[in-house]
Amino acid sequence: MISKSLATVNPCSMCMPMGSVLVFRGIEGCMPLFHGSQGCSTYMRLYLAHHFREPVDIASTALSEKGAVYGGSANLMQGLKNVIKGYNPKVIGIATTCLAETIGDDVPQIVREFQAQELLAKDVIIISVSTPSYAASHEVGYRVALKALIQTIAKKSKPNGRINMLVGSIISPADVRFLRRLFDDWGLGYILMPDISETFDAILSQDLPLIPKGGTPLEDIRDTANSKATLTIGGWVQEPGAGNYLENEFKVPHVALPLPIGLEFTDRLAANLEELTGLSMPECYERERGRLLDTMVDAHKILADVKTAVYGDTEMVLGITRIMTELGMKPQIVATGAANPAFAENAAELAPGSKVMMETDFSQIATEASSRDIELLVGPFMGRGIARKENIPLLRVGLPNHDRYGASHQLLLGYEGSMNLVEGMANALLEGRERGTT
Amino acid sequence: MSIVNIFEGREGHIAQKGEQSLPLACSSDSLAGAVSQRACVYSGARVVLNPITDALHLVHGPIGCASYTWDIRGSTSTGPDLYRNSFSTDMKELDVIFGGEKKLAAAIRELAHKFKPPAIFVYSTCIVGIIGDDLTSICKKAGEELGIPVLPVKSEGFRGSKNEGYKAACNALAELIGVRDYRPKGPSINLLGEYNVACDLSFVKPFFEEMGLEVVATFTGDARVEEIERAHTAQLNLVQCSGSMTYLAKKMEEKYGIPYRRISFFGLQDMSAALRTAAEFFGMAAMKEKAEEIICRETERVRPEIEAYRSRVAGKKAAIYMGGAAKAVSLVKAFQELGMEVVIIGTQTGGRDDYQNIAYIVKEGTVIIDDANPLELKELLIKQKADLLVAGVKERFLAYKMGIAFCDFNHDRTTSFEGYTGMMNFAREVSITINSPVWQLPVRRANLVDRRMNMEIMTGVSNDIQEPCHS
Structure with missing residues (x-):
């Protein structure tokens, strides 16, 4: 279909860990940690700082030659420990880089060992996703991070009557704020995830928290298993992800929608909300x-x-x-x-x-x-x-x-x-x- | 006890002059989990070589490394713009499994035919180092076949810090130097460690030319491959960014007998010293006279404006966090020229000698820090009561969020800071950010409802009493 040249000239995509950060940073108290060489975290911090005009902290396990030869387990454990000490996070989102993947570190196993032996880790949820740049684009990195969070945290308990609103692709903080406003005005109960509306667009205040305020609270992520439905907004052409997982695992019906851009697609979101809630779209909309x-x-x-x-x-x-x-x-x-x-x-x-x-x-x-x-x-x-x-x-x-x-x-x-x-x-x-x- | 103490293992990297013992610990791997501001080997190589405007820069690796470095530097060109493109072999899973050599060889050939560059730099990234693609022999073969230099840059990200990347870049440059004959028209120099960010060169180079010096090549701001190839014909190397280029200067001295001098084009003192250093080296009376004439003329030209800014910033406290030490040292002098005090100074990749030099020139009480992270910077900025941070984009928003003025002195700056005009620009930048009215705006609005309530409570009259309850 498309004659593909051998070299890529002026790329139109970013790499997988980048996508994962955009999800991790939308979770309350979550600190991203890249397992790989120092440059990956620095480059992506720079890239995101340019875009959002916000401080962007992403930790790195700073693998060096030694780590590349003998495995990165020691660095990963030390990295986790320092992130907990320095940032006091509720969640740590680990994304692997090319280097860690290629040397073959078993990240989930290292994390299990860390959690077993480290007292500090007792109250911290640690999620890891496999995101080597050579495997796919940032969009896939975003999707796998979203799914991993739900897979690890969502727990069945009592039905909550709410609707899961999963943000299926990268949108701006203003877009997220709009969605929240829409759902609030509609008067429906919902869980929105990930929520970068404050974390990537923080107000100027007198104190600068270690991890930006805002993001989807952990209790909400846990509760996604008990919602009456899931809408993935901007999940139209994506491979099965978090929404499908919730449907298969917890029988929460899932609908994937395009981003509400233009009349038809916005009408489609409205129609879905009306159907799910039995409430009409508010007059102001x-x-x-x-x-x-x-x-x-x-x-x-x-x-x-x-x-x-x-x-x-x-x-x-x-x-x-x-x-x-x-x-x-x-x-x-x-x-x-x-x-x-x-x-x-x-x-x-x-x-x-x-x-x-x-x-x-x-x-x-x-x-x-x-x-x-x-x-x-x-x-x-x-x-x-x-x-x-x-x-x-x-x-x-x-x-x-x-x-x-x-x-x-x-x-x-x-x-x-x-x-x-x-x-x-x-x-x-x-x-x-x-x-x-x- | 360190002035800040956030991460175990960082104690030796932070010292307050007069309080803790020096030398500072440095040149070690960054601490895992500590959000170092450093980049990688590849990044070091890329920033050194990328300003060569007509070369083709091909990144052998997965797409990310090329995406994030596309047109990243504010290095400008007066001609070709091939360097502002991003070329990548975009390695996929199969390339990682079966090796990327064939793809690389084919990509070099394809790009050479399509863009006809005078030289190609091929950068290796982390996974290339792991899977073991033989860059050297592929480049050699391609070079022979294409009849242009195809230079491997061994910059696997994990094999050290930016410093190793600088070396890898210098090694590639060394291969390029000396392949073209040339005879300079008169006394001649190269400018090393000058990257033409924000057209800096146009505020510096004309002075050397006015002194009768030919600038054979600049490394690597606004450079052409051809200029680099004949750089061995210059008589003197002036080295600005010493962290990235001293290694090459030494190589050129060994191989071609070209001596080098360290200079800086930033700040009135340093810029003038650079012109004098060149004149001194050639020892010609006329040239020395010319240098003095330029220094006198230019200093007089910019002095009134700089004085005006100085009066608005004198006494303020500055924090410096730079990639390399040379710029940091120059900044200390520039702040002296502005009557400002330096309270924090740090670098990502400074070495033992650098920190010794820094410790020598700063005042007692100044904090010196190696390989800082945002948490340490934040605490230091508060403790040292800094009014201004000079650093790069990653640090910019940290300062802003803390209500601290900021001046960008990195790849991203769009204002020239070099030469006499550059110092004037710098003084203005420092002044407009420190003196901006935005810092005086109230972070919290006076809430009228709350205030009225307070007043009512104070006067003992409440709404309940004034208005009867609805029953």
């Missing part, structure tokens, strides 16, 4: 829906037939592709760095005639873009090279965004977020035109 429609009508001509390239994480790309077609835009390139056949299938269905690309890089996207008269790019900031070279406006959405302010506050979900997208795309086009003529 009906009004927001009306305003979105009004905005779409207002902008329909400037956006009509605009040829676009949309790239990035699978679920976000699909949501944005959908709203583009709702507006009469013409997505020409629908691309992701991840290897995900379900993405490709659904993308082709959403935007017939477009070039669907997976496991792609920016050099391939650039090649396709130059032959398709692309007028607008929508995706993370790394598309700026193409934007500059081909003189195409770029609307920055999603992670990473290193060269503009506001990544944490970018709301793309729901009727309101969709409105931001419509206006963002229209304005990007207008600004591009103005630049071109002056």
Whole structure:
């Protein structure tokens, strides 16, 4: 389908441990620890600090040559001990790196030994996930971390009448806050996980806690086994994960939904919530829906037939592709760095005639873009090279965004977020035109 | 007893001048679990070589290592921009199992044909070191076949710290130097350890040229492969970032007899000293005169503005946390020029000599720290009452969240800090962050309801009494 060159030129994806951190950091009192060489943690801290503009602490077991030869068990144990001493966490999320995986450390076994012999570990939950960079992209790292947390912590007890709202892909703190607001206004009981709304977007206060405040509380994760249903928001084209586990293990019915971007997909989330709760969508959201429609009508001509390239994480790309077609835009390139056949299938269905690309890089996207008269790019900031070279406006959405302010506050979900997208795309086009003529 | 004591095993790495005994423990592996600010061997190699603008930098490893280092440095170019791309062999599970040699060889060939670079650097990452791909022979073979230098950079992440990465990079550079004939037009120099972050070179290089010196090559800011190849024809190496480049300077001295001098382009004193060092070396009266003329002219030019900023920052306390020691030392002098006091100074990868030098130049009471982590930095910033932290992006948000001013002095800075204009910029940066009104904004709003209640309680009148109860 896609002629794949041997080298990747300008990657459109990150590595698995990165995804795991975005989940671990959404759990209350959770400290991530990378088992591997020091650089991995530093690079990802840097990358996330650039994006969220927040301090990002990720510990590392700092494996050296000795560790690589004799195994990393001693480093891992010392690392766990120091993390507990230094950060006093409720949970430690261990993600392996290439190095630890390749030397073959049995991390779960080392953790068991640590927990058996170390008094300090008594009250700390330690979760480990296998996340070598060579196995898959950050999206898979995110999914396996989410699943591992639920697998380890969820416990059957009394039905709680709540709904599990699993955030199935990477969204902004503002998006998470929006979801919370929506569910609160709806008056439904829910467990939202992971919750990065405060942990990656902390307020300026007088004290700086060791681990950022916020995140999904442990009791809530434990209670996911007792909920009446699970919705994975942004879990549409993902392989079975936490939601499926809860369904198989605890008979909690699971529905995987696309990210609520655009009218149809947001309506779909609303319909599911109505069905599950028997409560109608609150009036204020009906009004927001009306305003979105009004905005779409207002902008329909400037956006009509605009040829676009949309790239990035699978679920976000699909949501944005959908709203583009709702507006009469013409997505020409629908691309992701991840290897995900379900993405490709659904993308082709959403935007017939477009070039669907997976496991792609920016050099391939650039090649396709130059032959398709692309007028607008929508995706993370790394598309700026193409934007500059081909003189195409770029609307920055999603992670990473290193060269503009506001990544944490970018709301793309729901009727309101969709409105931001419509206006963002229209304005990007207008600004591009103005630049071109002056 | 250390001034901060968070992790066992870190005691020797932190000392307060006049309180604890020196030398500082350093050059050891980072402590597991302590959130070191250090990166890895690969990172060290990458930051040294990546500014070579027309070279192709290929990372042999899984995708992450290439993703996170794509266009990471603020090193700018006056010409080619191939270096701003990220090339990776994107190793997958099968490559790890069966070896990545074939893929690497094919990738080199493919990229060479497509981008026609004058040289290719091939970086090894952690797993390459474990599975044992033979980078050297693949690169050698590819180089012969393609007719361009294809240089292996042995930078497996776990084999040490950034320092080993600097060495790996210098070894690759050493292979490149000397392959091209050239005759400089007059007295000539190379600038080593100058990475042209935020166009720094444009504030420095013209002075040397004005003195009649030809800059044959810069290592590696805004460099071209060709310049590096003929760098052996220069008569003197001026070494700025000594941590990354002294090793190469020594190699060049041994092999080509080029002497080197350590200099810095940061701060008025150091910049002037750098020009004098060069003039002194060549010993020509006219050049010395020219240097003095430049120093006098430039200092006069920037002095009024720097004085103005100085009056707004003098007496404030600065904390310094840098990757390497050379910059940290230069910063101490620059803060003296601004009338500021340094209360904390630390580096990721300083060596024994570096810390001795630092201990010598800082005042009593200054805390010196090796391989710090956020918890220690946080505690030290509070205890030492720092008004400003100078460091990199990872530390920026720690400072901001603590309500402390911050100045970026790393790869990411977008303002030039070198030369005379650079010092002016630096003074401005320090002043605008320290004196920003944002630090004066109330973190807590005065709550009117609470305040009214308090007042009512104080005056003994409560709502219950004023208004009858609804019954």
